[in-house]
Amino acid sequence: MSSQFDVVVVGCGIAGLSAAVSAAEAGAKVAVLERAPIEERGGNTRWTEAFMRMKNEDEVADDFEEHFMANAGFNLDPSLVAETAQPYGDWSPIVKALSFTDPEMVVTLAREAGPTLAWLKTAGIRFSDMPTYLITQSTTRICPVGGGLALVEALAEQAEQRGVTFFYETTLEDLLLDAGAVTGIRANGKTQRGIELSGKVVLACGGFEGNAEMQSLYYGERARYIRPVARGGYYNRGEGIRAALAAGAAPCGDYSDYHAQPIDPRSGQSEPIVFVFPYGILVDSQGKRFVDEASYTVDAIYENIARLINKLPGGTAYLICDSQLDRVPNWQRTVRSDQEPVTADSLEELAGKLAIPADSLAATVEAFNAATVDGPFKPLELDGLATRDLTPPKSNWGLPLNSPPYRAWPVISANCFTFGGLRCNTNAQVLDHDGRPIPSLYAAGETMGLYYGRYTGATSVLRGAVYGRIAGQHAAQGG
Numbered sequence: 001m002s003s004q005f006d007v008v009v010v011g012c013g014i015a016g017l018s019a020a021v022s023a024a025e026a027g028a029k030v031a032v033l034e035r036a037p038i039e040e041r042g043g044n045t046r047w048t049e050a051f052m053r054m055k056n057e058d059e060v061a062d063d064f065e066e067h068f069m070a071n072a073g074f075n076l077d078p079s080l081v082a083e084t085a086q087p088y089g090d091w092s093p094i095v096k097a098l099s100f101t102d103p104e105m106v107v108t109l110a111r112e113a114g115p116t117l118a119w120l121k122t123a124g125i126r127f128s129d130m131p132t133y134l135i136t137q138s139t140t141r142i143c144p145v146g147g148g149l150a151l152v153e154a155l156a157e158q159a160e161q162r163g164v165t166f167f168y169e170t171t172l173e174d175l176l177l178d179a180g181a182v183t184g185i186r187a188n189g190k191t192q193r194g195i196e197l198s199g200k201v202v203l204a205c206g207g208f209e210g211n212a213e214m215q216s217l218y219y220g221e222r223a224r225y226i227r228p229v230a231r232g233g234y235y236n237r238g239e240g241i242r243a244a245l246a247a248g249a250a251p252c253g254d255y256s257d258y259h260a261q262p263i264d265p266r267s268g269q270s271e272p273i274v275f276v277f278p279y280g281i282l283v284d285s286q287g288k289r290f291v292d293e294a295s296y297t298v299d300a301i302y303e304n305i306a307r308l309i310n311k312l313p314g315g316t317a318y319l320i321c322d323s324q325l326d327r328v329p330n331w332q333r334t335v336r337s338d339q340e341p342v343t344a345d346s347l348e349e350l351a352g353k354l355a356i357p358a359d360s361l362a363a364t365v366e367a368f369n370a371a372t373v374d375g376p377f378k379p380l381e382l383d384g385l386a387t388r389d390l391t392p393p394k395s396n397w398g399l400p401l402n403s404p405p406y407r408a409w410p411v412i413s414a415n416c417f418t419f420g421g422l423r424c425n426t427n428a429q430v431l432d433h434d435g436r437p438i439p440s441l442y443a444a445g446e447t448m449g450l451y452y453g454r455y456t457g458a459t460s461v462l463r464g465a466v467y468g469r470i471a472g473q474h475a476a477q478g479g
C-alpha cells in the first residue's frame, strides 16, 4: 500500500473526520490514522450528545463570543491584549504565540459555525433542539440527531466514499521533519512498528485525558482522582501534542486545568453525571459543606464545583438530598448514573452508609436547616430562595433537609477533556514560539488549545468541526 499522501490526518473524531472529508472534497489523497479498532473509532466524539452553543442552525448563541473572551486567560498583560485590536499582520510575535484565547480564533469559530453545520447537513446530519440533561440553563443549545456517534458514522462514510484510506489500530508516535518542516508521521500498527506515511499532517488526536502520566505532570497530585468521563477519552494519550511541542510548537489552552464534570464514581456508564446537586447539599468526607450548591443555573456552575470536588480529601464529595427532591420535575433526567442513590430513613443511618462522621453531618444539616427561610420554591428557575447567615451560602432552591427518606450520591470530578494543546492560527496551522506557522502542520479539536478558566460549554464539538474542516481545506489547497 502506498505511503505517499497529500494529507495525513491523525484521529477519527469530529475534528479528524471533518479534516479528512474537506481535504478529500478538495481533491487531496488522504489518510486517516486511528488508534482504536473500527468499532470504537471516534474518541470522545463517539460518546457525546454533541450539544452546540447555537441559537439555531445558522447563528451561535448570543453569549458565545462574550463567554470565550471573559475566559481568555488569567492576568493577561493589557499591553499585549491591546495589540489584538490591530490587524493580525501587525501583531508582534509574542502576541501571535501568546498562550491565551485568541479573539481571531473565536471570531472565526463563531462565523464558520453556521456554514459548517450546513456542510454537515450535506453529509446527512440533522439538528434539533432536544431537551438536555440541564434542568436550568443560561444559554441556548442545539444538537445533531443521534449525537456524536451520528457525526462519526456519517462523516466516516463520506470519507470512505471519497477514497480516504483508513489505518485503524494505528497509533501516531512521532512527526517526521525535514529542515523544520513536517513531512509526515511515524506510527505503530497492530503488527507493524515504525510505519511511515508522508504528507501534510493534521493532528486531531484529542487531548491527554487518557494519559495518567501527563495529567500528573500538568495537574500534580490531584490528577490521581481524575478519570475520563467516557470510554473514548482513554484513547486520547497526548502523542500529537507531545510530538508537536517537541517540534517547536507553541502551547495554548490552560495546561493546568480541564473540563470537569461531576460524576458518580460507582458507575461505568458513559458520562454518569450527577447534576441534581442544586437541590441538596454537597459535603466532604468529614460531613462539611464547602460550596454554594446553587449560585446559578446548573450549566454555569457544574464545572467549577467538579473542580472543587477534585481538591477535597479523597477527591470525593457526597450529595445529600431528601424526599423533597421529588418536587423537582424530571430530576431523574439530570442523574445518568446507573447506580441507585444510597438511601436511609435517618441522617445517622445515611452517614454510616457513606462512612462519614454522623455527628458532623448532623451538625451540618442542622445549621443548614436553621439558615433556610420560607418562600416559594421554583425548581426550574433561579428562585432566590437563599439561606440566611450561612457560610458558604446556598443562593437558590434552599429547602430544608428534613423529609426522610434521605438520598445520597458520591461524586467525583471527571476529565471530559483537557484544555492544554497547540497554538494555532485561523487556518488551523500550528504556530511556533515566534508565531510563525510550522510548515505543513495543522491541529484541530482538542489537540488545538483554546480554553482557559470556565469552559464555554457546548463548543468543543463545534471547534472540532469548524477547525477540522478549515485544516483539511487549507492543507489540501497547498497553503
Ligand SMILES: Cc1cc2nc3c(=O)[nH]c(=O)nc-3n(C[C@H](O)[C@H](O)[C@H](O)COP(=O)(O)OP(=O)(O)OC[C@H]3O[C@@H](n4cnc5c(N)ncnc54)[C@H](O)[C@@H]3O)c2cc1C
Pocket (backbone or CB within 6 Å): 010, 011, 012, 013, 014, 015, 016, 033, 034, 035, 036, 041, 042, 043, 044, 045, 046, 047, 048, 049, 050, 051, 052, 148, 170, 171, 172, 173, 204, 205, 206, 207, 229, 230, 232, 233, 235, 236, 237, 238, 239, 240, 270, 271, 416, 417, 444, 445, 446, 447, 457, 458, 459, 460, 461, 462, 464
Ligand atoms: C460524554 C461526553 C459528553 C460531551 N458533551 C459535549 C457536548 O455536549 N458538546 C460539546 O461541544 N462537547 C462535548 N464533549 C466534548 C467533545 O465531545 C470533545 O471534546 C470533542 O468531541 C473532541 O473531538 P476531537 O475530534 O478533538 O477528539 P476525539 O473525538 O476524542 O477524537 C480523537 C481521536 O484520535 C484518536 N487518537 C488519539 N491518539 C491517537 C494517536 N496517537 N494515534 C492515532 N489516533 C489517535 C482517538 O482514538 C480518537 O478517535 C463531551 C465529551 C464527552 C466524552
